[in-house]
Amino acid sequence: MTGREPDGDGLRLLVEPATTTRWVRVLYAVCVLLVVAGEGLRFFSHAFDHVHYGFEAWPGFYGAFGFVVFVFIVYCGRWLRGVVSRPESYYRVDEPERSK
Amino acid sequence: MSHLISIVTENLPMLQVVLPMLAAPLCVVVHHRRATWWVALVVTWASFANSVALARKVYLEGPLSYFVGGWEPPWGIELRIDELNAFVLCLVSAICAVVLIAAPRSFDQEVESDRHHLAYAAFLLCMTGLMGIASAGDAFNVFVFLEISSLSSYGLIALGPSRRALSSALRYLIVGTLGGTFILLGVGLLYMSTGTLNLVDLQQRIPASDGHRTIVVAMVCVVVGACIKLALVPLHGWLPDAYTFAPSVVTAFLAATATKVAFYVLARFLFSVFGVASSIDRFHVDWVLLPLALVAMVYGAAAAIFERDVKRMLAYSSLSQIGYMVVGLALVTKSGLTGGIVHLVNHGLMKCGLFLAIACVVLRFGSPHLGVQRLGSTHLDRLRGLGRSMPWTSAAFVLGGLSMIGVPATVGFVSKWYLVLGAFEAGKWWVAALILFSSALAIAYVWKVVEVLYFADPPRREDEVGEAPWWVLGPTWVLVGASLVFGVWTAPTVRMASAAAEVLLPALAGAGP
Amino acid sequence: MTTWLQSLPPGVIMAVGGLLLLALRGRALQFGLVVLPVVSYGHLLALPAEHVVQLTIMGLDLVPVRIDRLAMVWGHVFHWAAILSAVYALHVQDRVQHAAAIAYAGSAVAAVFAGDLVTLFVHWELTAVTSVFLIWSRDDRARKDRDPEECYRAGLRYLIIQVASGVVLLAGICLRWADGGGLEFEGLATGDITSAPLWAQLVFLAFGIKAAFPFLHNWLQDAYPRGTHTGTVFLSAFTTKMAIYALARGFAGTDLLVPLGVAMTLFPIFFAVIENDLRKVLAYSLNNQLGFMCVGIGIGTELALQGAAGHAFAHILYKALLFQSMGAVLWSVGTCKATELGGLFKRLPVTALCCMVAAASISAFPLTSGFVTKSMTLSAAAEGHMTLVWLLLLFASAGVLEHSGIKIPYFAFLAPTKKDWSAIERPPWNMRAAMVTTAVLCLGIGVFPGVLYRFLDFQIEYEPYTALHVVGQLQLLLFATAAFVWLVRIGAYPHEKRATILDFDWIYRRALPAGWDRVVRRSSVFWTRGGRLAENARQDGLVWIQRWVGDGAALTQTRTIRGIALWVLAALAVGLAWVFWLH
Amino acid sequence: MGPGLYNYWMVIVLMMTGLYVVLARPNLVKKIMGVTIFQMSVIMLYITLGKVAGGTAPILIEGAEDVAYSNPVPHVLMLTAIVVGIATTALGLALAIRVYEEFGTLEDDEIRDAEIADAMAAEAGGAD
Known part of the structure; x- marks a missing residue:
């Protein structure tokens, strides 16, 4: 009953030590981007007008x-x-x- | 033809007693293993149909009297059927009819082959006696039929495969005869002071004598005699051995009927004949019976927990269940009495099913208690891992056990519900607590068996056996199934039981359910 | 015919049909396993949307069927879970397990549609006695994780606690009945439970046991990791969610549920961090998710209740998916201990992907089901101006990411390992099919929340996808992920360790027995004497009882005729004395 | 003690004798005899209570108007009771014979000891 899944070699990129460092950097970058996006919302939309608590609007x-x-x-x-x-x-x- | 039918319908009350009585000697004459079985089978099923027809008639048209040979009381013998009798008659004949299907296979193994026809004859006589007690309209015939059923049951027990069956039967004979004679004595004393034996007449005349000493002694004699037959603790000494060593089918039959009929006698005399005003209000018989019944309830269950022979364990469980019935009676409330009476039928169904499940096990493992040097086939160690090799038998046992505990959707729950309700009606919450406590003990002894059946490994590979034949398994499941069906569809049993309770406690009619 | 079918409670087809599975084998068994939930679902869908069946048994007015909007949410998802789990379990050839699972699912469904407390009680107990077989079953590949003796004992503990819950419920029902109250199962209490009548408190407690309230929760972490690899998938779906339904039905707006729920969301997080058995981690995570639902029910506003219902709906699916993926690991590797696993991504990619979808869902990533339902509860808390509650729930959301979102997939599939998995078997097609379907459902709900709301007939159109909400949630989750990466890199993240993590069950598995021991054996002279007496009493009590009623003991031995006849005479004498005394 | 109560006293004496034998004698045959004596005492009770002072046998005599008859009903009843008694005694004795064949004794307590020994031997013998 073994399934015929594609062997994982093609996905090795995800877990090889060399590539993980790259993924980690991507993650950090996305985090920074998200903060920037949040600040963008503050200036270009009214999103922060309706928050429940003041501290939600802190950067x-x-x-x-x-x-x-x-x-x-x-x-x-x-x-x-x-x-x-x-x-x-x-x-x-x-x-x-x-x-x- | 229509003439014949009208003869049958007019003589229904007599036929159900006479049919098995006549068939018994026929069995002895026929003297053929299977042929006698057929005779017995036809007769018991006919009696069963008869009882059902009679019950229907009673519920539609009210109590009916039948004068044997056309002689009216006080000269002739009267058979009187009311809601209570009809209920008991249905139970007895139904159990007889179902159990008999399983009998030949089980007898083949446990009873010597040249005695089968005698076994069937005794079976039919016992049935005659039990049906007779439940339909007799006068006190003396209650005694006569009681002796008929007792004598034949001693014989049936003695047919058991082990030598201990003989000694158990003899013990039962001596103690049972004492009980029967006490009843005879009580009946004599009643006749002495009232001049009648008819139950209805007695009921009318006893209040007039206002606690005459003779009547009081008669009451004690009858109650003690009935309690011996009922095996109410501490008068139960004969029961565990008799149930353990009788042939499996006989145990199933007696456990479901004999004690129930004795309960009927007790209830009939206490409530109808002596009357609540005398037996309860004046002499507080309930104050004596209630503690005994509670002790029986707890003692039976506690003894069952430690018992390692399953058949004997069930016998002790019977003591406990008899306690429940008597509790219902001793509460003297409408719900309590309904609970006691409905438990009479419910316990009959489930205990008969359980003992038949044991009969299945015995069929597969060879006769119980045969040799001295080996465990009986009903010993707990023999049931190890049986859940796999005998799934249907084990499942039947588990379902019957659940009913014994009183799990909702089983008949056990229905009975206990009314008993607890009755306890609250009587203002005795501690009785309700004890009922629940004893149910908790029941969990322990049922669980003990379940654990062995399903969670223990079979001792050896070659001990793996097949399922029991359907001739025995079928009746087992009919009874277990009935105990589930009537656990959900409670209307028929409860309605009949509450009608019966109203017969016994007319003053309280209208109260309760 | 139609009326007969209409009065048949939903789920009964499964509850009764499940028992019939015991008689089947091979293909017929597989067929029955899948067909029963499907037929049962068909039956439910054929019933009218608002539907009540009444019945009087033994003088009790029962309502075996009550279909309405709230019950229907659970009706749908329980059937989905039953069907998916049945497909997932298709390869198992064990009649008892299948029968128990289907009967269990059926009685859970029937409990949800129970309109009175007695019917609820019956199904309440039925779910307990059927489900325990999924823990007891020995036919399983997970030999390393499932020592038969331990499974048996855990199952017994589970059964005792579950049945006890039913007994407490029954006690509550009886008390209410004795007070002249009705049996209807609806709005039992609200507001301050401490000033509610005793029966309501008992019923609350009974529900609380099954909903795994703090200190009543340990059966969950004790039993679920002991289930078979398919059995736990069933277990995860029904019992606790049935309790959540019961709370929503009976105790909506009960204030105590808010702090209780918050506590439930918080404490399992810390245990989950250090637990090695990944299915036990999931059990803690399950407990934490129940907390969110409890808070929603406790707040009791329309939005909060809808959030709780929606969350239960989504949760059943993604939690089932998580247990399915761990079941697949269990099936392939034979263990679910984090220390034994890692790097399975290469060998089990489908399982790994499904697990990650589930992990994302439970962590409430945008575009997954958790995102659209969990935020309803948070919004309800915010709208009720419960700042602390809101902050703590946010805290818990980050915690969920820790244990279910990262720990599960990381340690099972991604963590570096030296083990070579190329020899292990891959899970059979039916397991993968069930996982993929469940994963698609999780994503589908996340992408099209409106469809879910309409399907469940929700009254409030809640819009989860606001830009701020998406950005805020992503910030929360990704910064937390970054924290994880950072902690792993600096070596601060605790390594997995084979260990037993003590929890409250320590009290009844160790402390109480050991405490008894201490009291008895090792105390001061005074206590030694008293203790010895107590110990003797405990042991001797049994011996004493056995001496009287044990096998072959004084009161149960075969008696001589004299012994029996003496009792007869004594009875006669007592009877005569009694009546003459009264005469 | 008037002569009218004499029979009743004898009934009580017989009854007590019967019960005493059942209790005191371990021998099963004696026990059966005790039971029979006990039954006989009850039969005597019935016979006695049917007696009407100065009454004669309940046979209708043509022309005799003022004859007092004894009550025939208890007599009739006792015919049945005697049959029951005989049947009981017969069955009891038959069982006693079989018990003696199997146990080699008729002493109640010895039989009981043998039965307990049976049970213990079976337990020790094990499952096979």
């Missing part, structure tokens, strides 16, 4: 929020791992003694 608010929150979550996760991480066999029924 790059969403981007900064996303970045900070993501880093915060990851560091919280690292801290949490120190608290709640246990060996994989922790609940294993046949090894109750080892986990104590």
